[in-house]
Amino acid sequence: MAASRSKASAEEPNRRADIVRAAGRLFHEKGYSATTIRDIAGAVDMQSGSPFYHFKSKHDMLRAVVLEGMDTINTAVARAATSGKSPRATFEAMLRAHLDQLLGSAGRDFAATLLHESRHLDREAQAEVVALKDGYEAMWQQALNDLKQAGLIADDSPVARLFLMGALNWTVQWYRPDGSRSVAQIARQFARLLIDDTHRG
Amino acid sequence: MAASRSKASAEEPNRRADIVRAAGRLFHEKGYSATTIRDIAGAVDMQSGSPFYHFKSKHDMLRAVVLEGMDTINTAVARAATSGKSPRATFEAMLRAHLDQLLGSAGRDFAATLLHESRHLDREAQAEVVALKDGYEAMWQQALNDLKQAGLIADDSPVARLFLMGALNWTVQWYRPDGSRSVAQIARQFARLLIDDTHRG
DNA sequence: CCTACCGATCGGTAGG
DNA sequence: CCTACCGATCGGTAGG
Numbered sequence: 001m002a003a004s005r006s007k008a009s010a011e012e013p014n015r016r017a018d019i020v021r022a023a024g025r026l027f028h029e030k031g032y033s034a035t036t037i038r039d040i041a042g043a044v045d046m047q048s049g050s051p052f053y054h055f056k057s058k059h060d061m062l063r064a065v066v067l068e069g070m071d072t073i074n075t076a077v078a079r080a081a082t083s084g085k086s087p088r089a090t091f092e093a094m095l096r097a098h099l100d101q102l103l104g105s106a107g108r109d110f111a112a113t114l115l116h117e118s119r120h121l122d123r124e125a126q127a128e129v130v131a132l133k134d135g136y137e138a139m140w141q142q143a144l145n146d147l148k149q150a151g152l153i154a155d156d157s158p159v160a161r162l163f164l165m166g167a168l169n170w171t172v173q174w175y176r177p178d179g180s181r182s183v184a185q186i187a188r189q190f191a192r193l194l195i196d197d198t199h200r201g
Numbered sequence: 202m203a204a205s206r207s208k209a210s211a212e213e214p215n216r217r218a219d220i221v222r223a224a225g226r227l228f229h230e231k232g233y234s235a236t237t238i239r240d241i242a243g244a245v246d247m248q249s250g251s252p253f254y255h256f257k258s259k260h261d262m263l264r265a266v267v268l269e270g271m272d273t274i275n276t277a278v279a280r281a282a283t284s285g286k287s288p289r290a291t292f293e294a295m296l297r298a299h300l301d302q303l304l305g306s307a308g309r310d311f312a313a314t315l316l317h318e319s320r321h322l323d324r325e326a327q328a329e330v331v332a333l334k335d336g337y338e339a340m341w342q343q344a345l346n347d348l349k350q351a352g353l354i355a356d357d358s359p360v361a362r363l364f365l366m367g368a369l370n371w372t373v374q375w376y377r378p379d380g381s382r383s384v385a386q387i388a389r390q391f392a393r394l395l396i397d398d399t400h401r402g
Numbered sequence: 403c404c405t406a407c408c409g410a411t412c413g414g415t416a417g418g
Numbered sequence: 419c420c421t422a423c424c425g426a427t428c429g430g431t432a433g434g
Binding site: 031032033034116119120154155157159160162163164165166167168169170171173174181186189190192193194196 | 232233234235317320321355356358360361363364365366367368369370371372374375382387390391393394395397
Binding site for chain 2: 411412413414415
């Protein structure tokens with residue numbers, strides 16, 4: 001989907017990807033509406049009209065950022081979900097994968113833009129994102145079902161899933177990379193909050 | 202703070218309050234940056250320059266909306282927190298109060314703007330909000346401490362509190378007034394997710 | 403990808 | 419609270 005130009009070799013830099021990355025950072029920092037084309041162009045040393053050589057509109061840039069966020073978090077969590085470990089270990093690996101994408105330097109701008117700026121997408125792109133999100137949430141629903149089956153949680157209802165997604169996604173608001181807690185620690189603590197140890201064994 | 206004009210009687214409508222309400226709704230729907238002064242003025246049947254008779258800037262309108270949101274949720278939850286019931290009943294009453302403000306028609310525009318648009322405040326107003334929020338979160342921390350003391354939860358750490366606040370605040374993203382679950386039902390289910398019944402008695 | 407530019411719209415103000 | 423307006427800035431485009 002991102003490859004309209006064939007054979008982009010490694011030595012010639014991919015300006016389109018540069019724009020997506022800069023847009024993601026700015027959309028995250030200032031929000032979509034408060035970010036101007038001139039901000040984005042300046043961040044990649046272009047003139048203000050030049051981004052439109054790569055994207056047909058500002059909305060199209062947002063779409064690229066949001067889909068990138070959806071894709072990377074989806075891939076990371078899907079890998080954790082199919083790692084073939086115990087329900088509890090699988091669950092914790094999924095928590096870690098989700099939080100890594102959300103809070104880590106590699107993906108946080110995309111993920112945060114996905115979470116907070118999707119409403120500015122046009123109707124068509126919004127439907128695209130909703131479809132992907134439904135698949136993503138189904139993975140989590142399955143993980144909760146497995147935990148319940150294993151007797152590790154009492155409630156695997158959709159509300160329980162939304163409860164968890166909220167707790168996870170809200171970390172964006174308070175997590176600080178230079179803080180006292182690592183992402184892995186937070187993932188472990190979140191797992192403990194949901195899985196009551198007295199249920200084990 | 203909102204009363205610069207004295208003795209606003211009931212029969213003469215308070216246009217300032219009208220503007221705050223309209224601004225709240227629009228900031229919630231479209232976001233602060235995407236909302237124009239002309240949107241707000243039009244929503245209360247004014248000309249585009251007139252809101253500046255009541256507010257010195259658009260940022261000042263945002264400040265009024267956000268402080269209104271902070272104040273109402275703070276008041277509602279504080280009342281629940283001091284109702285003198287058992288830790289568990291108090292906790293559930295606090296959950297209900299928070300969700301009522303967040304999801305109910307009376308306060309949701311203010312609360313949602315507080316949650317999502319506060320970053321657009323100037324530095325000064327932002328500090329104001331942070332101070333109020335610290336006090337608000339302290340109430341929740343106390344509630345968790347009480348639950349732990351009563352043996353109803355295993356973890357009353359700050360991360361547990363943030364976990365809860367995230368789950369609560371994320372309801373804005375998925376709750377639908379015409380959906381199958383009432384706010385009271387969601388509050389009860391959230392309480393059950395955190396308070397393991399096997400701990401009781 | 404740059405130059406040069408357009409029409410539209412923005413937050414805000416003077417003067418009443 | 420309206421009228422009339424300002425300077426700045428916006429997303430986007432034509433033509434190269």
